[in-house]
Amino acid sequence: MVHHTRIRLAATAAVAVAALGLTACGSGSGDEVVDKPKAKASATAEGAAEKEAPAEKSSAAPEVAKVGDTLALKGMEAGSGLDVTVVKVADNARSGDxxxxxxxxxxxxxxxxxxxxxxxxxxxxxxxxxxxxxxxQGQQFGTVLADITAGPSMSSDVRLKPGAKTLGWIVFELPKASKAATVTFGMDSGFAEQIGEWKLS
Structure with missing residues (x-):
């Protein structure tokens, strides 16, 4: 048990050091929460039909992002941006180790x-x-550097040229009694002004 605790602490320390390195770059984070999803390409035909009868949707609550939706986010530097999609969620994920x-x-x-x-x-x-x-309950939980059987983990060092994409799992550790409500993602290790939010329940 001591060995694995050391691994967990070392991983957590590495993430914390990486995050601290960015504190000097920007003052605050999460000044703007982005939760309105981008229109899906497959919904183009449906969109045309909706234009014909806009009154039907006028009383509906604003759409918020959920699993499967894409949010357009901006980074701290001019010219930096990502389309971020929450593709799948695996509750009670099994360890790959x-x-x-x-x-x-x-x-x-x-x-x-x-x-x-x-x-x-x-x-x-x-x-x-x-x-x-x-x-x-409003309690926030960070990530755990872990591999799960659902699929390959997100790389801890992602580099993407304009137009390129990457796919991977990010793991969170919650008490068994906690019900996950939202997941958030921000560029620049979370220090960007825009933070994307997806509803999970």
Missing amino acids: EFFAPESGNRWIGVQFQLVNTGTKVYSDAPVNGAKMTDD
């Missing part, structure tokens, strides 16, 4: 993110630093 598992009383929730560089500059970051999960 027989020696590494959630702490007693906790569980892992995996979220598969797709990142597409929509900017004019190379995107270079550790995406796990910019992701957080909140439960229905």
Whole structure:
């Protein structure tokens, strides 16, 4: 147990150091929450039909992003941007390593993110630093550097040229009794002004 605790602490320290390195670059984070999804390409025909009868949707609540939706986010530097999609969620995710598992009383929730560089500059970051999960009580949870059986993990060192994309799982550790409510993602290890938010329940 001591060995695995050291691995967990070392991983957490590495993420914290990476995040601290960015504090000097920007003052605050999350000044703007983005939760309105981009229109899906497959919904073009439906969109044409909706234009004919806009009154039907006028009384509906504003649409907020959920699993499967894409949010357009901007980074701190001019010309940096991502289209971020929460592709899938795996609650009670199983560890891909027989020696590494959630702490007693906790569980892992995996979220598969797709990142597409929509900017004019190379995107270079550790995406796990910019992701957080909140439960229905308002408690926030950070990420765990873990491999799960649902699929390959998001790289801790992503570099994307304009137009390129990457796909991978980011893992969060929550108490078994907690109900996941939202997941958020921000560029620049979470220090960008725009933070994307997806509703999970």
